[in-house]
Amino acid sequence: MLSFSIAKNEIRHLLRERTFFLILSVFILITLASTYIGWSSQHTIESVYQESAILLTAAGQNVPPSPFSNLPTLDIVKNMIIYIVLIGSLLAITVGHSIGTKDQKAGVVRILFSKPVTKKDVLIGKVTSLMLVLFAIMIVSLGISIASIAMLSEIHSAMFLQLIGFYGISFLYILGFGLLGLAFGLMKRESATALLIPVIIWIVITFALPEMGSALYPTSSLNPILPQTNILDSPVLSTIHNILYPFSISEHYKLLSSAILALQGTESVVSVTYSPIMNMFILTIWLILTLAVSIYAMSKFDISRGDVYE
Amino acid sequence: MNNRLIIAKKEFQDIFRSKIFSTILVLLLTLTATSILVSTFIFKSQVSQYESSLALLQSIGKMPTEAAPQLFPLNLLRGVVDYIEIIGAIIGILLGYLSIAKEKKTKTLKLLLSRPITKMDITIGKIMGHFLFVSIMILSVAAIILASFLAIGGITLTTVEYYKLAIFVMLSILYIMVFFTLSFFLSVQQKSLSNALTICFVIWLVFVLVLPQIGDTMDPDNQVPGGFFKSMGFDKPQEEAVMAKFSNYETTRDHIEQLSVTKHYERTGFALFGIKKTYNDMMLLEILKEKWFDIVFLFTLFIIGIFSDVYILYKDKQFISS
Numbered sequence: 148m149l150s151f152s153i154a155k156n157e158i159r160h161l162l163r164e165r166t167f168f169l170i171l172s173v174f175i176l177i178t179l180a181s182t183y184i185g186w187s188s189q190h191t192i193e194s195v196y197q198e199s200a201i202l203l204t205a206a207g208q209n210v211p212p213s214p215f216s217n218l219p220t221l222d223i224v225k226n227m228i229i230y231i232v233l234i235g236s237l238l239a240i241t242v243g244h245s246i247g248t249k250d251q252k253a254g255v256v257r258i259l260f261s262k263p264v265t266k267k268d269v270l271i272g273k274v275t276s277l278m279l280v281l282f283a284i285m286i287v288s289l290g291i292s293i294a295s296i297a298m299l300s301e302i303h304s305a306m307f308l309q310l311i312g313f314y315g316i317s318f319l320y321i322l323g324f325g326l327l328g329l330a331f332g333l334m335k336r337e338s339a340t341a342l343l344i345p346v347i348i349w350i351v352i353t354f355a356l357p358e359m360g361s362a363l364y365p366t367s368s369l370n371p372i373l374p375q376t377n378i379l380d381s382p383v384l385s386t387i388h389n390i391l392y393p394f395s396i397s398e399h400y401k402l403l404s405s406a407i408l409a410l411q412g413t414e415s416v417v418s419v420t421y422s423p424i425m426n427m428f429i430l431t432i433w434l435i436l437t438l439a440v441s442i443y444a445m446s447k448f449d450i451s452r453g454d455v456y457e
Numbered sequence: 458m459n460n461r462l463i464i465a466k467k468e469f470q471d472i473f474r475s476k477i478f479s480t481i482l483v484l485l486l487t488l489t490a491t492s493i494l495v496s497t498f499i500f501k502s503q504v505s506q507y508e509s510s511l512a513l514l515q516s517i518g519k520m521p522t523e524a525a526p527q528l529f530p531l532n533l534l535r536g537v538v539d540y541i542e543i544i545g546a547i548i549g550i551l552l553g554y555l556s557i558a559k560e561k562k563t564k565t566l567k568l569l570l571s572r573p574i575t576k577m578d579i580t581i582g583k584i585m586g587h588f589l590f591v592s593i594m595i596l597s598v599a600a601i602i603l604a605s606f607l608a609i610g611g612i613t614l615t616t617v618e619y620y621k622l623a624i625f626v627m628l629s630i631l632y633i634m635v636f637f638t639l640s641f642f643l644s645v646q647q648k649s650l651s652n653a654l655t656i657c658f659v660i661w662l663v664f665v666l667v668l669p670q671i672g673d674t675m676d677p678d679n680q681v682p683g684g685f686f687k688s689m690g691f692d693k694p695q696e697e698a699v700m701a702k703f704s705n706y707e708t709t710r711d712h713i714e715q716l717s718v719t720k721h722y723e724r725t726g727f728a729l730f731g732i733k734k735t736y737n738d739m740m741l742l743e744i745l746k747e748k749w750f751d752i753v754f755l756f757t758l759f760i761i762g763i764f765s766d767v768y769i770l771y772k773d774k775q776f777i778s779s
Binding site: 165166169170173177180184187188191192194195196198199202203208211214215226229230233234237241248252338339340342343346347350351354355358359362364365366369370381383384 | 476477480481484488491492495498499501502505535536539540542543544547551554555558650651652654655656658659662663666667669670671673674675677679680681685686688689690691695698699700702703706723
């Protein structure tokens with residue numbers, strides 16, 4: 148009951164924060180735009196293929212089959228995978244950070260713990276509020292994706308289930324970042340440091356690990372269609388890949404999402420990849436680890452602590 | 458003038474005391490070296506692939522149709538441009554934030570203004586101190602680049618390549634300082650420093666990552682791994698002939714990319730380093746002539762940033778009295 152009250156209070160506070168709404172608006176806007184961008188690109192590239200075929204025929208050359216003839220309907224939402232990795236994760240860090248630092252910023256830590264409240268109650272309350280907020284955001288995104296697909300293309304029950312699966316996985320992925328934001332919010336005395344550490348971890352997971360492990364340049368890894376990198380031809384790169392790949396959480400998330408949405412051409416160009424079950428297992432480990440960090444942060448939390456510095 | 462130098466010196470010294478900053482700097486330098494190493498292995502892999510194909514073709518009495526991969530050392534710096542785009546911008550934001558946060562925390566600005574120092578001195582002094590620091594930081598990145606080139610295979614650069622690297626260093630400083638001035642402005646303007654930092658991150662997210670990403674994914678050539686036109690067996694003139702019929706779409710895509718300061722920086726960096734292969738055979742002056750708009754865009758944003766910072770410090774009474 149106490150945890151429930153804490154969770155309710157955290158959500159109320161979050162809904163009063165302007166910066167939360169700012170990032171949320173960006174996320175919602177990009178969710179709205181992503182289906183249109185996917186749809187528009189798909190139509191244009193089909194026309195580009197037709198024009199190319201006319202040119203080749205006129206020159207008396209063979210016309211290769213269209214690489215876009217069998218694209219699944221859900222191909223138009225493939226950009227959403229990247230936006231979850233970019234904006235969804237940062238939104239989750241901000242929400243976690245806000246929940247983690249709220250009591251300290253308000254200077255109410257001592258008052259809170261002078262009541263019959265345990266650290267466990269507080270942690271359960273904060274984690275519950277974080278989960279509820281992120282879950283609600285994913286539900287809204289799911290609704291937007293379904294509505295936009297229905298408007299621009301067609302949607303049937305199987306796609307509906309695929310989208311639920313995709314947003315379910317996305318929820319688990321961003322929850323990990325939210326828990327990191329929460330943990331460092333509890334651990335660090337300076338608000339900026341508490342925000343920056345999870346952002347640095349996010350940079351390493353999103354850009355550095357895919358580059359080191361799979362030779363994907365930081366900006367290239369943001370395209371749903373991955374470039375060709377034959378890293379297995381290099382024994383050194385292949386060895387680094389084998390060592391780092393299990394830790395490349397963003398790659399596992401992207402692969403699993405592509406598998407759920409049955410997308411083509413988004414699979415890793417590296418031939419040593421894991422099955423979707425293995426991807427899911429690694430994402431679960433990621434979530435357990437980030438939860439463990441939050442529990443550790445709360446166990447070390449100084450209940451006599453005063454205000455947190457801005 | 459002396460006041461400005463004193464403030465600049467103080468700012469410069471303060472940055473060294475920040476632990477967060479040193480952590481991010483170490484991260485940037487490590488990623489620079491790692492990125493060059495990865496690019497080198499990719500190149501070596503391409504060479505060995507070519508050699509094995511060549512041997513196979515020769516064994517059946519044929520000759521290869523493609524030329525052997527040629528090493529242009531600056532081509533290996535694609536990852537470095539990417540990392541400065543992403544992490545360099547964060548460093549700029551962080552520096553601007555810390556520069557104002559310390560004044561707000563210690564409430565020293567009022568005291569400072571009781572001395573014969575103007576707000577202009579404070580703004581210019583702070584910008585000068587950070588400009589110097591960012592310059593040293595980017596020069597360290599350049600030093601790491603040169604050291605990595607030497608370490609991985611004794612690669613030395615030609616005079617023109619040194620010039621290109623020097624221009625890239627200057628552009629990188631400008632790019633980071635654009636984000637510094639933005640963060641400085643918001644940290645003064647916003648009541649809460651956390652809010653200022655979060656707004657900066659949202660701007661960073663949209664202009665550094667999202668807009669360039671939208672532009673890239675709208676590119677028809679990016680819809681097939683390895684490139685659509687390559688999969689069709691097209692050369693450049695054929696590709697251009699097809700894309701001429703989609704000029705409106707391409708213009709929209711280009712305008713989306715042009716909204717992002719990062720894309721202007723990236724386009725110039727990629728041209729200087731020959732990451733877009735067409736620039737490898739161009740003279741430096743030709744490249745600069747083609748990329749003048751991107752360079753002027755960066756410079757203009759930096760100047761606007763300086764004026765905005767001076768303006769907000771004069772306008773915002775609340776910050777001074779806080």
